[in-house]
Amino acid sequence: MTLLGKTAFVDLSAGSIRVEATAEKLVRAFLGGRGLNMAYLYRLLPAGADPLGPENVLIFGTGLLTGYPVPNSGRMNISAKSPESGILGDANMGGFFPAAMKKSGFDRIVVTGRAEEPVYLYLSRGYLEIRPAGRYWGLNATAAQAALAEDLGGGVRSAVIGRAGENLVRFACVMNGRKNAAGRGGMGAVMGSKRLKAVVAAGEQEPEIADREALLALRKELNEYLHTSKVIKILGKLGTPMLYENANRLGIVRTKNSRLNQWSAALDGARVEEHVERMVACAGCTVHCRHVNKYGGEGPEFVTVGLLGANLGIDDLVGVIELNNLCNDLGLDTASAGGIIGWAMELAERGLLTAAQTDGPLAWGDVGRVKALLQDIAERRGFGAVLAESSQAPRLGLLPAEATRYLSAVKNLPQSDPIDVRYIKSFALGTAISSRGADHLRSRPTLDILQLPDHVRAAVFGEATDGELTGYATKEIMVEASETIFAVSDSLGICRFVCRLWNSPKLLGYEHFAALARLAVGLDLSPEELRAVGARVIDLERLLNAREGLTRADDTLPPRYFEEPAPLGAAQGHYIEREEFARLLTRYYRRRGWDEEGRLPANRIAELESLVAAGA
Amino acid sequence: MTVSLVLGEPFWRDWGVREAEVEIPPERAAAGLTLRELLALAGAHGEAAESWAGEEGPPSVFVNGRAVPGGRLKDLRLRDGDRVVVQLMLSGG
Numbered sequence: 001m002t003l004l005g006k007t008a009f010v011d012l013s014a015g016s017i018r019v020e021a022t023a024e025k026l027v028r029a030f031l032g033g034r035g036l037n038m039a040y041l042y043r044l045l046p047a048g049a050d051p052l053g054p055e056n057v058l059i060f061g062t063g064l065l066t067g068y069p070v071p072n073s074g075r076m077n078i079s080a081k082s083p084e085s086g087i088l089g090d091a092n093m094g095g096f097f098p099a100a101m102k103k104s105g106f107d108r109i110v111v112t113g114r115a116e117e118p119v120y121l122y123l124s125r126g127y128l129e130i131r132p133a134g135r136y137w138g139l140n141a142t143a144a145q146a147a148l149a150e151d152l153g154g155g156v157r158s159a160v161i162g163r164a165g166e167n168l169v170r171f172a173c174v175m176n177g178r179k180n181a182a183g184r185g186g187m188g189a190v191m192g193s194k195r196l197k198a199v200v201a202a203g204e205q206e207p208e209i210a211d212r213e214a215l216l217a218l219r220k221e222l223n224e225y226l227h228t229s230k231v232i233k234i235l236g237k238l239g240t241p242m243l244y245e246n247a248n249r250l251g252i253v254r255t256k257n258s259r260l261n262q263w264s265a266a267l268d269g270a271r272v273e274e275h276v277e278r279m280v281a282c283a284g285c286t287v288h289c290r291h292v293n294k295y296g297g298e299g300p301e302f303v304t305v306g307l308l309g310a311n312l313g314i315d316d317l318v319g320v321i322e323l324n325n326l327c328n329d330l331g332l333d334t335a336s337a338g339g340i341i342g343w344a345m346e347l348a349e350r351g352l353l354t355a356a357q358t359d360g361p362l363a364w365g366d367v368g369r370v371k372a373l374l375q376d377i378a379e380r381r382g383f384g385a386v387l388a389e390s391s392q393a394p395r396l397g398l399l400p401a402e403a404t405r406y407l408s409a410v411k412n413l414p415q416s417d418p419i420d421v422r423y424i425k426s427f428a429l430g431t432a433i434s435s436r437g438a439d440h441l442r443s444r445p446t447l448d449i450l451q452l453p454d455h456v457r458a459a460v461f462g463e464a465t466d467g468e469l470t471g472y473a474t475k476e477i478m479v480e481a482s483e484t485i486f487a488v489s490d491s492l493g494i495c496r497f498v499c500r501l502w503n504s505p506k507l508l509g510y511e512h513f514a515a516l517a518r519l520a521v522g523l524d525l526s527p528e529e530l531r532a533v534g535a536r537v538i539d540l541e542r543l544l545n546a547r548e549g550l551t552r553a554d555d556t557l558p559p560r561y562f563e564e565p566a567p568l569g570a571a572q573g574h575y576i577e578r579e580e581f582a583r584l585l586t587r588y589y590r591r592r593g594w595d596e597e598g599r600l601p602a603n604r605i606a607e608l609e610s611l612v613a614a615g616a
Numbered sequence: 617m618t619v620s621l622v623l624g625e626p627f628w629r630d631w632g633v634r635e636a637e638v639e640i641p642p643e644r645a646a647a648g649l650t651l652r653e654l655l656a657l658a659g660a661h662g663e664a665a666e667s668w669a670g671e672e673g674p675p676s677v678f679v680n681g682r683a684v685p686g687g688r689l690k691d692l693r694l695r696d697g698d699r700v701v702v703q704l705m706l707s708g709g
Contacts, residue, residue, distance in 0.1 A: 450676060
């Protein structure tokens, strides 16, 4: 017997709430988190919906194991149609809110409609209320969370939007704590469009556990196992900024809007350490990879060091940390913020934007100007209003059509991370096929770059692969295997940092996930059945995007990666060869069981639609 | 002959060397050097490299920017002026 939680359906236009038990058939097919969010999105989202209209469906979904005594199970996904990309939007978040939501009695909240006045949702002991949020509207993320805690008691945890979300900035994120963000795709703007300022969870009750004693014993065993990993120990000591130095030395750090691929050592992880007070962790985490910095915030992560540093030609580390803290408070995705501002800087350099259009000079490395721009973006002031539209600005006539070719984006989502993918071809494929747009967290085969021995790669990828980083052969095997297990960990609510195939072959895999699911919620699925869930989630995401008009032509890379060889470092001269890439893409489709155009077979579509309808 | 050795993250922290110019006797260069041997010549804690190589693989080794599969430095014949970089190539963050 599987223990089932509750799913709430909230119509903000009508002010109505309906709560039902999550259907077991849906849980067996999609688990929770990202997977189950996709099922509800597919079922409820009208094709062609306006992402900022009341018809968009906004889903807060905890992972199946979020909030349970399971290693690193403190995560959830927030999903909707993305106002930034126009396709599926899905952002994963850690911190303390996800576990608190589960401990308030809810697996998932599905929000539709638009409130007349600002509201927040209050969750406690299986009950949900829609409450007025006028007092909090206008506050940024830190102040809003503090005010909610003051009014409701210090134990509550909130997922909030800042000014960026209120003003419908297309890359506004949802924040909980000082740094944890559901960052990608503008989920904060969707909240803003619904006049939903926050979801607040009291988090008073532990979830029922199928076999508590055995689960606690397994957690202890797995935590000990994880701490035998050198990678886990290093991430706990240094966090992700240590990635910068090594990537930069190789020449794979996106620099100045990806025109260059190498930048200053002033942003090295060893330098970041000088500005760190201590390391902290998310709920249930055994890694402890988060930095509390000396300037009133947390971070920066490698992504932010790269995109608000190298990508903007900034080598002032304190400046980068301040930009990081500012983005988090305004509720802006640091990845898109760095991508979009870098794009504008190149457009200005190329003469496609004049100083008059940009409200003054827009030069690489100008920290003060970037700070002001972030504020302007969040408030939609002046040129900030143009950048607030992100990749959609050319379509809206706010930037020349030619501008698009200089945007480092896939499927209209600015690239999520600072890695220049021209050198490592498996990374290029992963970026191109990612279901939410240019993204590393969805499908990057991080083990490729570790140069593991052949037998280790064969064990983790399930068959022999080619270890040549710069080659195209067998990279589809690596991408498919990585993408599938990541979909499963996202659906369980387990952090990528303890998931096998992410930075280490040694971490938790399907066999561990199966045991944890059985002991926590009584869901009895074999490792192979869990792998099938991952494939199902990927296929459903493909179907969702196809419904929005995406085709094979969208599984591509920014023109620069095909046309301009990387100019610096070891990666010098490397680029993506179009015909080789096309063949690699076709091999990936075949591996997924799709046709040459990347379409699912009719019987698979029918199977998925039947599963999605379960419990409707 | 002389090669330059760079230890990147996180190895420089525990292995005692960040960057070094390493003198290699010609006969040893001709026979090929393991990473441990190269590290020892550089005054670094060469034994640490072997303790690293377990289930999570050996340290990533690049010679003149080119990856050395499986860190098998001994399969190569280093040449005068080569630049050897040893680092952990994590890319997921």
